[in-house]
Amino acid sequence: MNKKVIEFNLSQRSKKLPDLKAGDIVKVHRKIKEGEKERTQIFEGILIAINGKQSSSPMITVRKISFGVGVELILPIYSPHIEKIELVKRAKVRRSKLYYIRGKSTKSMRMKYKDLSEFTKKEESSEEKPRDVQEDEQEEAEEKSNPESKVKKESKEVKSQKKEDAETKKTLDHSAKAEVTEQAEKKK
Template structure:
């Protein structure tokens, strides 16, 4: 019996039970059909239960990560956490990249204990913007062969510098991959003459503002550091003065104790001869009185 026949039989049974009709062909089901329907329902319930468990588990894992990351159980909190982690790693002094511009890339290469800067100059044919993982694709022609390299723009090992020509290249596409199929002069972009503007460009104004902001932040940090050092120095001087005062007080107390001990010793030394002379003085009158008594008796 197919699943379609089984579903039709179940539908007829529902209809008959709802309308109150009693037809033997629709109200009665065979034991095999009943077992199949129960098995089918049990299997669906198991599948739905497993799917719900996996869905809840994935949601709980995402919520747990976002809660532990930013204190919120939403996707917005997770995105804010990712941005907060990536923002210190992003450069803020990059040149304004445009498709079609010529750039000179300096790649820092470390060889043993030495490091050198490897230059690479070419045309930007694509920009992939993905936050801290943004990259540019630079293409150049070397000995008749096209060479392409992908550079992460926020990498500390890469520095970028724009190479300005006589005119501004014309690029009307976001990706210049069609240059891969061209060779020679056809692989070069057309350029148009642009009059030189007076004053600073928007990027230069932004860089000046950024430099001023960094200098202000550095000055503020230096001021705070100076205040901390001054407080630490004052605290150290105070502790040193207290230690010196305590040492002076202890030395003075020791001197006073020594003077008192010396005075007591001098007093004891002065009292010792007087005590020795007192018994002698008492013995002398007794001796004088003894001969007088002897003379009287004679």
């Protein structure tokens, strides 16, 4: 596709939506106007297809079983009648279009679902700074607020360095004694 067309399509997208894939269980919050009143209706079902991902108006097909009858909604994602789309569960599927589900019974259509906490952690971690950077920033903030803590921290570092030096000296002494005893045994 031409780069200008892709840029135009991206500029037309107004809402920030979760990363949707076929097999996801989603809740679609739709505005419904009845006379003068307006209300929100929630339609929860399995996302069986996404059509036109690269276009300015991709369409999703959501299916659910209502009172034993299969009901499908085909909706433009960026429609002004859609308030939001919530991701409830994510299934492990191997196809981008799940039209074969239409002929299956509810029981045979069961899928393995993934825990959403994995996905939210990945999203959060990509936005967050690495742990080392966060720790350094916290230390700098503490030093600015309390200069005595810097002195205490330096003294702790010196003490820990002395302990490490003493331990290495002990191990060296130990290994030297072991070598001397081995040499004495060989001479005998």
